[in-house]
Amino acid sequence: MPVRNIFDIDTVRRDFPILHQEVNGQPLVYLDSGATTQKPQCVIDAIVDYYSSYNANVHRAAHSLSEKATARFERAREKLAHFINSTSPREVLWTRGTTEAINLVASSWGSENLKSGDKILVSALEHHSNIVPWQLVAQQKGAEVVPIDVTENGDIDLDALDTLLGEQVKMVAVSHVSNALGTVNPVQEIVQRAHYYGAKVLIDGAQAVSHFPVDVQSLDCDFYAFSGHKLFGPTGIGVLWGRENLLEAMPPYQSGGEMIETVRFSGTTFNELPYKFEAGTPDIAGAIGLAAAIDYLNRFDRQEVAAHETQVLHYAIAKGEELSGIKRVGTAKQVAGVYSFLLEGAHPADLGTLLDQQGIAIRTGHHCAQPLMERYGISGTARASFAMYNSVEDVDRLFKALAKAKQFLL
């Protein structure tokens, strides 16, 4: 029986070496985990260990190092399958990240399943990477990408979804958590409604997986995509989960080595799942690093971690209500990880610069969600995004720095 660690913020912070430094002469407060999370020492160690003791190509060679690398690489896939409660590791494809995962589905599934007049629904909350791949395939196929409106609060308008759903809708692509506003979308509900009309559902889980447990079976979705680097793992690795029968029927996305069974000039046959979709040498170190990140998360009771994060986020929301001039953008029913805001009369970019001078790292701008910004009639927001290693002290530093920035700008 694995022994769980009790969640203790000071201990957790010690596991992330990068947090303990000064930026612009001030102790770093990292509030940009929505862009990428920091890595615990065990993830860094796992990557170093791979390169320093068993680096070899996987699935190819007849030697011991390759056997060890292959075993660890495939064990990583099993861990990821377990992490999202997939029925089989065959349904877990390695990609470079969420963006590539969505592109894979749009291109491969889209080319076989879309025709002229079909519709793809995406929510108005989406990151560009869950809009543009669909636009490209829609253009090729004569299909149409239709936005599902969001309410003033930043929730997906389920009545609008119902109005749009119909037999022409072949795909509904929505984020689990909005990167710009933090909205937790009712994806289970959306899946049910979409499936009623026979549409498939892809969930962009990039902003969800680090914050709460995800179970693809209970969500009943068709595809689920996420990135390793937003989950305390390295950059360059991500996951596409897909239903086995759908993946089996889909044509390869890229071609080359590894993904083939036999190659003849008269014709080539393809490897079985998941290798059919994994052309070329994969990001072995990335997969092993991501598995170490999953191991790290699994040391804790995830509900305890989620409770800590909720406490920090709600503390930020409450502090924002106390500081005059701060306007929160998006007040969805349920939020995770993101506090998006404006300081009335000040440009978010100026806030970002003045916070950076005080050691506070946030993101400003449109967050790659221009249609959403347009929906609110703004050019962008300032976004503080949180992870398990952020504390209420971080929030205090943020608001102290905001009060100071306000003196400069107003």
Place this chain on the structure above:
Amino acid sequence: MVISTPHPYTQNPFGTTISADDICNTLSFFDSWEDRYQYIIDLGKELPPIDDSYKDEEHIVRGCQSQVWIDSVYSEGTLWFQADSDAFIVKGLLGVVLAAYNGKAPGDILSFDIEEYFNNLGLMGHLSQTRGNGLRAMVKKIISVAQLTD
């Protein structure tokens, strides 16, 4: 556009009453980031706004964090730029750039080392690609205008 009468762009304080050397000297006096950024924000307040009619596709320099608009005229062998932004600090930084370029011959603009200038000012971070504030793209635009007129 070639003009012969004085143009409002040639009255821009940046490049006339405020020179690149003035900015270097003033910034070197400040020890704290507060003073430096207060000065940059104040510089932005001196930047004459660009006419709203120029806030269009032709004059925009896009950044993912803030937007910059720029227009230029060529007068008696020198180039003059009018630039504006929706962010205060970016406006101040535009003033810093224009102090170096305004009223210069195209050849002088092309030989000016903007990286060294920003480095000396301790503002190199703002010229980096990651800032996405449009400043770097604006410098590129100024250089391409200078190349066309040189």
